Amino acid sequence: MSELPRVAGAHLVGSINQPTAEATFRVVADELGGELARIPDGEVGERFHWILFQGAAFDAVDGLNRLPIDPIIVAGFDLRPLVLDGSVDASDLVFGSLGYADAAAASYADFTRLRDAGAIPAGTRFQVCLPSPLAPITTYVAPVDRAAVYPAYAAALAAEVDRIAAAIPAGDLAVQIDMATEFAYLEGVSLGGGPLEAFFAEGGADAPELVEAIAALAAELATRVPAGAQLGFHLCYGDVAEKHFVEPTDAGKLVAVANALAAQLDRPIDWVHLPVPIERTDAAYFAPLAGWALPAETTPFLGLVHHEDGVDGALARIAPAREAFAAAGIDTFGVGTECGFGRGPADRTASLLALHREVIAAAG
Numbered sequence: 001m002s003e004l005p006r007v008a009g010a011h012l013v014g015s016i017n018q019p020t021a022e023a024t025f026r027v028v029a030d031e032l033g034g035e036l037a038r039i040p041d042g043e044v045g046e047r048f049h050w051i052l053f054q055g056a057a058f059d060a061v062d063g064l065n066r067l068p069i070d071p072i073i074v075a076g077f078d079l080r081p082l083v084l085d086g087s088v089d090a091s092d093l094v095f096g097s098l099g100y101a102d103a104a105a106a107s108y109a110d111f112t113r114l115r116d117a118g119a120i121p122a123g124t125r126f127q128v129c130l131p132s133p134l135a136p137i138t139t140y141v142a143p144v145d146r147a148a149v150y151p152a153y154a155a156a157l158a159a160e161v162d163r164i165a166a167a168i169p170a171g172d173l174a175v176q177i178d179m180a181t182e183f184a185y186l187e188g189v190s191l192g193g194g195p196l197e198a199f200f201a202e203g204g205a206d207a208p209e210l211v212e213a214i215a216a217l218a219a220e221l222a223t224r225v226p227a228g229a230q231l232g233f234h235l236c237y238g239d240v241a242e243k244h245f246v247e248p249t250d251a252g253k254l255v256a257v258a259n260a261l262a263a264q265l266d267r268p269i270d271w272v273h274l275p276v277p278i279e280r281t282d283a284a285y286f287a288p289l290a291g292w293a294l295p296a297e298t299t300p301f302l303g304l305v306h307h308e309d310g311v312d313g314a315l316a317r318i319a320p321a322r323e324a325f326a327a328a329g330i331d332t333f334g335v336g337t338e339c340g341f342g343r344g345p346a347d348r349t350a351s352l353l354a355l356h357r358e359v360i361a362a363a364g
Helices: 021-035 045-049 052-059 100-116 134-140 143-167 181-187 208-222 252-264 283-291 310-327 346-363
Strands: 006-010 038-040 064-066 082-084 125-131 173-179 230-235 271-275 299-303 332-335
Touching: 006 021, 006 299, 006 346, 021 038, 021 100, 021 346, 045 052, 052 064, 052 134, 082 143, 100 125, 100 143, 125 143, 134 143, 134 181, 134 208, 143 173, 143 208, 173 181, 173 208, 181 208, 181 252, 208 230, 208 252, 230 252, 252 271, 252 283, 283 310, 299 310, 310 332, 310 346, 332 346
Parallel strands: 006 332, 038 125, 125 173, 173 230, 230 271, 271 299, 299 332
Antiparallel strands: 064 082
């Protein structure tokens, strides 16, 4: 058994409940700046509910129409599926701006101003969080047309990455791709409207090819991140009302996807973030981490910080994680929450950020 790895550094998934990007940068830097390599803008404004604002981008595309059913309202957004209406060939669908590049450019201006003023530590990168194309397609397109619409949306999201790369110097940029919907496919669960069918792969949820296909889709977007910029992935089991869409049996599927991403990408992956449910302090959950096959340049971050049980709970989860990572030859890993905490109470933000620092100090 290798020496147990140390715990160093924190990672913020993306959403943070603050009114503006500047407010996010200030509270994050004040409470946790010394432990972070990069800071997100908190996914403020229309991005508050992750991808739900993307419905407007689908509505603006000629050739797509909502199903003629009663609205399906979630958090103020209509989630009625869209279908091809026959007026435009699927190969000719054109999406306009998706909003991610515009938001990144605006937030980066605040970021650099605050960093130049010393409010953000020098050397900290600006983190941009993007969904994989699969998530909005699954949320907004009816199953019958997902395969046909996917290429157009994927191209639009790739164009957003290109615009972000043009606006933000690579040395300042860190891009995170969020992969949550993928695990609903892998687990064979329903996100509403019946169990998901993988239109992009052969076989069912248990088919080994599905992991490879899921990684391939995300890798296509990741290749657009320029050399010199950092790249990371947030692997997720959902966070609606601080609850997963299904509780993972263990970290097995998370590790399988992480390994597959590394195998399919020629460029470095700087970090991968994995969730740890609050009740899992048992060795069985963490055992698959022994199969972690990513290179040493990739830092794993475990989402084992929970506000409900603080430092003691995090330490109870760190202990078996250390044992499993040691078996994989990992010498360092970082910590975070399971997902973003932008939809939690705003008055909990500062204390939750501080909790990361306390956990790192206590873990030694």
